[in-house]
Amino acid sequence: MQINGQRGQNVRAVLSIGALSQMLKLIARQFVRGLLMLIAVSAITFALLAAAGGDALSGLQDNPQISQRTIEQLREVYGLDRPMIVRYGKWLGSALRGDLGNSMTFRIPVASLVWARLMNTLLMGTVAFVLSIAVTFALSVWSVLLKRKWLDHVIETLIFLTASTPRIVLALLALLLSLSFVTTSSGYAYELAAGAVVLSIPLISILLAQLKGSLDEVMSEDFIRTARAKGLPEKLVIGKHAMRAALSPFLTVAGLSLGSLLGGSVIVESVLGWQGVGALMVAAVRGRDVPVVMAVVLVTSAAVWLGNALAEVLQFANDARIRTSER
Amino acid sequence: MNDAAHSSKGRSGSIAVGIALLLLMYVAAALAEFVAPYDYREQVRLEPSAPATTLRFIDATGAFHLRPFVYQSHLTNSREYEYTEDPSEAYPLSLFVKGSNYRLLGLFDTDVHLFGVAGGRGDTAPFLHLLGTDQLGRDRFSRLVLASRFSLLISPAGTLLACLLGVLIGAVSGYAGSRADAMLIAVTDTVIALPTLILILAARAAFPLELPPSRAAAMLISIFALTGWAEMARLTRAQVVSVKNLEFVSAARALGARESRILSAHILPNIAGPLLVQATLILPAFFLAEVSLSFLGVGLQEPEPSLGNMLSSAADLTQLGYHPVLLLAPAVVIFVFVLATRLLTRGRR
Numbered sequence: 001m002q003i004n005g006q007r008g009q010n011v012r013a014v015l016s017i018g019a020l021s022q023m024l025k026l027i028a029r030q031f032v033r034g035l036l037m038l039i040a041v042s043a044i045t046f047a048l049l050a051a052a053g054g055d056a057l058s059g060l061q062d063n064p065q066i067s068q069r070t071i072e073q074l075r076e077v078y079g080l081d082r083p084m085i086v087r088y089g090k091w092l093g094s095a096l097r098g099d100l101g102n103s104m105t106f107r108i109p110v111a112s113l114v115w116a117r118l119m120n121t122l123l124m125g126t127v128a129f130v131l132s133i134a135v136t137f138a139l140s141v142w143s144v145l146l147k148r149k150w151l152d153h154v155i156e157t158l159i160f161l162t163a164s165t166p167r168i169v170l171a172l173l174a175l176l177l178s179l180s181f182v183t184t185s186s187g188y189a190y191e192l193a194a195g196a197v198v199l200s201i202p203l204i205s206i207l208l209a210q211l212k213g214s215l216d217e218v219m220s221e222d223f224i225r226t227a228r229a230k231g232l233p234e235k236l237v238i239g240k241h242a243m244r245a246a247l248s249p250f251l252t253v254a255g256l257s258l259g260s261l262l263g264g265s266v267i268v269e270s271v272l273g274w275q276g277v278g279a280l281m282v283a284a285v286r287g288r289d290v291p292v293v294m295a296v297v298l299v300t301s302a303a304v305w306l307g308n309a310l311a312e313v314l315q316f317a318n319d320a321r322i323r324t325s326e327r
Numbered sequence: 328m329n330d331a332a333h334s335s336k337g338r339s340g341s342i343a344v345g346i347a348l349l350l351l352m353y354v355a356a357a358l359a360e361f362v363a364p365y366d367y368r369e370q371v372r373l374e375p376s377a378p379a380t381t382l383r384f385i386d387a388t389g390a391f392h393l394r395p396f397v398y399q400s401h402l403t404n405s406r407e408y409e410y411t412e413d414p415s416e417a418y419p420l421s422l423f424v425k426g427s428n429y430r431l432l433g434l435f436d437t438d439v440h441l442f443g444v445a446g447g448r449g450d451t452a453p454f455l456h457l458l459g460t461d462q463l464g465r466d467r468f469s470r471l472v473l474a475s476r477f478s479l480l481i482s483p484a485g486t487l488l489a490c491l492l493g494v495l496i497g498a499v500s501g502y503a504g505s506r507a508d509a510m511l512i513a514v515t516d517t518v519i520a521l522p523t524l525i526l527i528l529a530a531r532a533a534f535p536l537e538l539p540p541s542r543a544a545a546m547l548i549s550i551f552a553l554t555g556w557a558e559m560a561r562l563t564r565a566q567v568v569s570v571k572n573l574e575f576v577s578a579a580r581a582l583g584a585r586e587s588r589i590l591s592a593h594i595l596p597n598i599a600g601p602l603l604v605q606a607t608l609i610l611p612a613f614f615l616a617e618v619s620l621s622f623l624g625v626g627l628q629e630p631e632p633s634l635g636n637m638l639s640s641a642a643d644l645t646q647l648g649y650h651p652v653l654l655l656a657p658a659v660v661i662f663v664f665v666l667a668t669r670l671l672t673r674g675r676r
Contacts, residue, residue, distance in 0.1 A: 037517050048533045164669040166615050168622060169658045172642060176651050179644070256520060263524035267619050271642060281525055282623045285532040297529050300522050308520055 019320040026316055030309040038301055042095070043088060045297045049290050050084040091294065100298075101291035105283070114277065114295045118303075121269070121276030124192060125261045128199035133254070135200070136207040144215050144238055155212060162205035167264045170198040171271035178272075191272045198268050203257050210253045214246040221245075248315045255311025259304045338673060345670030348663060356476040360429035363469035364443040364455055367632055369427065371454060371464035373401075376408040378650055379459045387414050395420050397444060399453040408649065418453055421445030458653045461640060467653065474632035475660055478621075481544055482614035485551030489613070490606045492552055493559025498590055500560065501567030512564070518557035526554045527616055531625050543627050547620065551613045562605050566598035607672045611665040618661055634661055 082090075094101065100110035139158075143151045174194040178187075218224065219242055227237045266278035273279075277296050284292035355362050382395040396417040403411040424443030430436050444455045454460075458467040500511035530550045538546060570576065571594060579593050620626030621635025622642075629636055634657045641647060641654035 033513070040517075041521065045529050048530060051533065160669065160673060164662070164666045166611075166618075166661060166665055168615065168619060168638070169662050172638065172655060172658055175642060175644075176647060176655070179648055179651075259520050259522045262522040266524045266528065267622070270623055278525075281528050282625070285528050285625055286536060286623075288532060288536070290532070293529055293532050297525060300525050304520050304522060 016320075023313065023316055023320075027309070027313060030312060034302070034305040034309060037305060038298060039092070041301050042092070042294060042298050045294060046088045046091065047084065049293065050087065095298065100295040103284075103289055103292050105287040105289045106292075110291045110295045113292065114280065114299055117275060117277045117280045118299055120274060121262070121265050121278060122303075124195045124199065124268075124274060124276065125258075125265060127192065127196035128203065128261060129257075131196055132200040132203040132207055132257075135204050136211050139208060140212040140215055141238060141243075143212065144219060144242070145234065155208065159205050159209045159212075162201050163209075165201065167198055167202060168267050168271070170201060171195075171268050174198055175271055191274050195268045195272050195274055198272075199261055199264050202264070203260060206257060206260070207250070207254060211246060211250045214249050215242055218242045218245045244318065247318050251311045251315040251318065255308040258307035262300045262303060341670040341673040345667045345673075348667035348670070352475060352660075352664060352667070353479060355472060356479045357432065358441075359472045359476050361431055361437075361439070362441050363466070363472040364424070364426060364440050364457075365466040365469045366427040366429070367465065367470045367473045368630060369465065371460065371466075373464070374410075374454060374456070374460050375402075375462050375464045376646070376649065377402075377410055377454075377456055377460040377464070379653055380454065380456045381412070382420070383417070386417055392417075392419070397453055397455060418444045420455065458656050459650055462646070467637075467656070470632040470637060471634075471656055471660065474634050474637055474657065475664075477540070477544070477627055477631070477633045478614055478617050478635075479664075481547050481551075481617045482610055484544075485548045485555065485613045485617075486606055486610045488548060488552035489555040489609060490559050490602070493556035494563045494595070494602065496556060497560035497563025498567050498595070501564035502571060502586075502590060502594075508564075511560070515557045515560045515564070518554070519561065523554055523612075524616065524619060527551070527620070528623075528625070530554065531620065536625065537628055540627060540631050547617055547626065551616060555609060555613065558609065559602070559605055562601060563598070566601055567594055570594055570597055604672050607668055611668045614664055614668075615661070 091101070098111060100114065102108065103110050103113055106113055139155055143155055174197070178190055178194065215238075219238075223245075224237060224242055227241050228234075232240075262278070264278075265276055266281060268274065269276040269279040270282055277300060280292065281296045283289070284296065360366075377400070380397050380400070382397060384393070384395055385391055386396070396419040398412040398414050398417065400410045400412045403409055420442060421444070422442050423439050424445050425438050426440045426443055428436065428438045442455075444452050454466070456466050456468065458471060461467055461470070496511060496515070500508045500515070527550055530553065531546075534546050567590075576589060576593055579589050584593075617626060617633075618635040618638070621628075621633040622639045624636070624639065626635055627633040637657040638655075638661075641657065647654060
């Protein structure tokens with residue numbers, strides 16, 4: 001325990017001023033990059049949807065009760081008759097002010113609609129993410145501590161099977177299970193739990209493969225042998241030294257997995273009836289609700305960017321800590 | 328090293344199983360009308376939501392028959408979709424049974440199906456519904472065989488197009504270097520990070536909701552190519568950068584080969600291995616994307632069968648309770664396909 005305390009203080013080095021300013025630069029760069037990305041993605045989506053020509057009003061043309069004149073008047077009201085670039089500029093201007101327009105099918109402001117849905121998606125996504133991280137860390141640390149062939153094989157098989165089982169299949173199985181034991185009162189809790197498990201399973205495969213792979217690699221390196229030679233208990237060798245070195249590549253992959261979570265939410269939410277952005281996106285595409293499609297693309301891209309930026313900053317901090325403690 | 332030898336043996340075994348499964352699926356899909364006992368559009372109004380026909384080997388007298396047979400069954404409770412079998416006459420199964428007309432492989436007109444209920448007296452022969460029927464009385468097994476064809480065609484086509492695009496962009500990026508490279512890297516990294524299915528759906532919104540199969544196929548293939556090239560581009564770029572200054576490339580350049588020729592004849596063949604692995608990883612992703620879109624009602628639509636729209640009718644809660652295992656048969660096909668492609672790349676990263 002004595003050794004433990006001393007090492008802990010040694011390693012808990014504060015970030016130096018230089019590292020801090022570097023980190024601020026990194027954050028600024030990430031911010032600019034994210035902003036550029038959001039503008040590019042929204043512009044491309046906008047152009048694509050505009051080029052298609054169809055909008056929420058084109059369905060009205062089939063209705064003999066509504067004259068062409070009325071439709072044109074409606075187009076004017078919604079500003080759909082203006083050139084594309086003008087409409088995009090107008091959209092971007094109000095989007096920057098937090099106004100994403102009105103949903104054409106739900107007839108309420110898009111911002112409040114998407115915000116409520118996003119919270120639901122983030123709730124399920126966060127549970128899934130925490131679950132994946134917990135399982136990944138538990139399994140990989142356990143396997144490195146135990147050093148058993150059979151456990152490695154079990155984990156390898158687990159990685160393979162979880163990678164091969166699509167979320168759509170898992171979600172349908174969850175729906176099937178719900179028939180047998182879910183009552184209306186436990187419906188919400190079941191949807192959340194089942195959805196999070198389904199979302200997390202393919203993610204566990206990716207994260208586990210990454211962390212286990214880099215931990216195995218790190219464990220054969222010189223500094224681990226040195227740490228062991230110093231008489232450090234194996235738990236500390238892994239927890240303090242190996243894990244820290246293996247963490248950086250893992251953080252990148254974890255940051256990238258946010259895209260996979262948000263993409264997966266489309267299917268999981270649609271199957272289980274969870275009111276999140278994924279299910280909203282499907283409804284918007286089917287209803288040709290352009291403002292909502294734009295908003296979901298914008299919000300999910302922003303979430304993904306935030307996740308990646310956070311991962312990069314954490315990775316930088318982790319690397320800086322390694323550098324400082326090695327000094 | 329013992330471990331490596333072991334895993335390489337395991338790997339070739341995995342690859343063999345994967346190829347066998349894929350081959351089976353593709354042959355069944357190519358000969359779908361022959362494998363399916365009935366026309367996938369044929370509605371048997373007297374047998375809606377029927378359970379799977381029971382294959383029997385032991386008759387009423389207790390005698391065992393090697394050749395399976397079925398009994399005629401009738402709808403006896405149309406509210407609960409209850410069917411009762413009539414064991415008075417056994418109808419044995421046969422191979423190469425005459426049934427509905429179709430054109431095999433788009434070449435030969437024929438009416439022979441791989442298997443079915445033979446004999447019978449004219450119209451009284453019972454139907455053989457291996458997976459039961461849907462609400463309209465269409466044979467679910469026949470629809471499933473046909474449905475896999477669409478997904479099995481779309482995903483390799485999309486993969487091929489996305490890979491060509493990705494290799495082109497990645498090769499240009501890695502070969503050009505400097506400014507163009509930096510810009511292409513930024514674009515590639517951004518596209519990789521974005522939530523693919525959301526982007527695919529956004530692109531889908533640009534097309535009319537209802538499309539005939541051929542246009543739906545063209546649309547899906549192009550959407551997949553436009554959203555799925557990035558991983559391939561990143562890998563190609565990294566590979567090109569790692570070999571472009573090796574001696575054999577310099578030698579080719581010294582001999583006066585043109586740059587485009589160096590890229591196509593010297594660099595690309597040398598990096599084909601990893602690119603092929605990457606393509607095998609993209610394939611199931613597109614397969615699932617097609618399934619998802621059809622499931623969500625924005626891919627291939629009824630009355631054409633696809634794995635996705637069969638699943639979405641199965642996911643209907645009023646239906647799911649009846650014969651869950653049979654309803655989820657498309658899910659099994661999806662799982663087997665993804666498993667087979669994963670087996671091909673097992674142990675590689």
